[in-house]
Amino acid sequence: MPEMLIRGGRILDPSQGIDQVDDLWIADDQIAGLGPPAVSRHQNSTQPIVVDATGCIVSPGFVDLHCHLRDPGFEEKETIATGTRAAARGGFTTVCCMANTNPPIDSRAVVEYVQRTAHVTGVVRVLPVAAITRHMAGQELVEMGELAQAGVVAFSDDGRAVGSSRIMRYALEYSKMVDRPIAPHCEDRDLVSDGVMNEGPVATRLGLKGWPATGEEIEIARDILLAELTGGRLHLCHVTTAGGVELVRRAKEKGIRVTAEAMPHHLTLTDEWVAGKRWDGRSAEPYDTNTKVNPPLRAEADRRALVAGLRDGTIDCIATDHAPHTLVDKQCEYDFAAFGLSVFETALGALLRLVQAGDLDLPTLVSRLTVDPARAYRLPYGTLRPGAAADVAIFDPSAEWVVDPSQFASRGRNTPLAGQTLRGRVLVTIAGGRIVHLADDRRLAQTPSVREHVR
Ligand SMILES: [Zn+2]
Incomplete structure (x- = not known):
């Protein structure tokens, strides 16, 4: 070369x-x-x-701590080949893929499958995240030591909450030994129940079941308390609410080991998009299932608090939660549609709106996409230092x-x-x-x- x-x-x-x-x-x-x-x-x-x-x-390649490449098991939604091409189009050069595949990434064999497939078919660096619990069933911890040795960068049952505080406590205890963060998807299943969009006036107007902000904040608060108790490494997936940002801010002030991420869609869109709001002022049909994501698009006050948290560093970094789905997964009633958006290819363009609006300066945005996520997971990437990759x-x-989603490299065309x-x-x-x-x-x-x- x-x-x-x-x-x-x-x-x-x-x-x-x-x-x-x-x-x-x-x-x-x-x-x-x-x-x-x-x-x-x-x-x-x-x-x-x-x-x-x-x-x-000219910036360091972006580092994404949270995406779904769907391989193995859901290749109709995405493969490591198509997902990494989509990532490359978005400027991402390192992506950490979540464990909710089929089978889930909960054994050395599946970790090695992902690594091998990425090596052969991928175009950017793929770092697997392992499940916290076997089969992501929330009952029993995976072999964290063995999986850390195999090269996983974090542990997460993302897509599902770890309902058991006892299991979460053990996971955080072990996180110290294996020196990898535990990255929970914070959702109180009992409280959220079958909520499909942010609980609030827009949900009421549309007659859709609400997913309350408190359902996220209860688990953020619990996991922060458990991180304080154990001294373990906690990385909070997709924070979306003003209350969540405040909990993280207070935890950091107390010196608790916690990092947090926010997603491009939660930083730039609100629940009004479910009702048809669009940036260009031409409103779309309401109930577009491409606005359905978990956690859901929140209220404007939440969005503003999230941006403020990103600006002052309370929220350490931006991750995509790229979650591709097939047309069939989304072409149904709002209640039954799959949660998730295809994000890689629109992330930067959407985020630059924050800079264009004067809400964030460009160096801070680039920092939150490069060195900050790398630091949260202690990865040697996100830098243009001589000698770096x-x-x-x-x-x-x-x-x-x-x-134009039909032009995406991703198989997932599910974007609002x-x-x-x-x-x-x-x-x-x-x-x-x-x-x-x-x-x-x-x-x-x-x-x-x-x-x-x-x-
Ligand atoms: Zn999640």
Whole structure:
């Protein structure tokens, strides 16, 4: 592989506090450095591949701590091949895939299946998350030591809550020994029951059963208390409510070991979208099942609190909860539709709305997508430090495009953003030194040598 030169972009690397227009060099699948080429880089190497990044942001590849690749068992929804291609299109170069596959990721054999399949068919780095309990049944812990040794980065029964406080306590105790976080999906099943959207005036108006904010906050509070009791490592999946943000803020003030993530849809959409609200002002039909997600889209006050929490670091990072489904899973009545959205390919464009609205600055947004998630799981990624894996996202923050799910690399076309115009588009994604995504863009057409190197 020849060297690569990413020329003239705005290099934004919060891990090193870098924000400057410069050249970025890649050699031997690693970040080589910034600036004019060192003499040594010229020796015994062919002409570098040049990527023109003028007018673009050059950032570390994004790190996603929470996605569903559906493989093994639900390949009609997504495979590791299609899911990682979708991730690459979104600028993600490291993705942690959740355990609710079939069979679930609760044994060494399934961990190895995911790792092997990702190695052969995947285009970005895939790090499996193991279940907390065997068969995700909530009864008995998995072999956490063995699974940590096999390479899982966290433990989560995501998709289901761990109802038993006793099991959660044990999991957090063991998290210290295996040095991996426990990442609960916080949902009091008894209280949430068959709720399908946020409990509140919109649900009442639409006649849909409510999923109350308190149903999430009860378990956040419980798990924070258990983290305090045990000293274990807690990472809260998809926080969505103002009360949840406040609980995390207080826990951090007390020095409890907790990190938390928020999702692009909860940061940018509200329960009014179930009633048909859209950004472009043209309202859609109500009851669009592509707005159905767990936890649900919340009220505007929750959304604002979540953004404020992201801004001040209470919420450590952004994760996608990319949850692809088939058309059949969604083409039914709202009550019966599957929960989940296809997120990889729209995440950045949606999140940039926060920057465009002045609610978040760009370096903070990039930080929450790169070094901050990496720190939460102690991964050596999300940085452009020399010697780090050459994971890079190059995006044009002002390029406008219309979301067309039929063009997704993901098998999941389940997004409420269909037809919406987003400003901000990933043009090039480099994972481990390989170009894994290259958008159709005239600037890149001028450097035809690049196209030959797309994996
Ligand atoms: Zn979940």
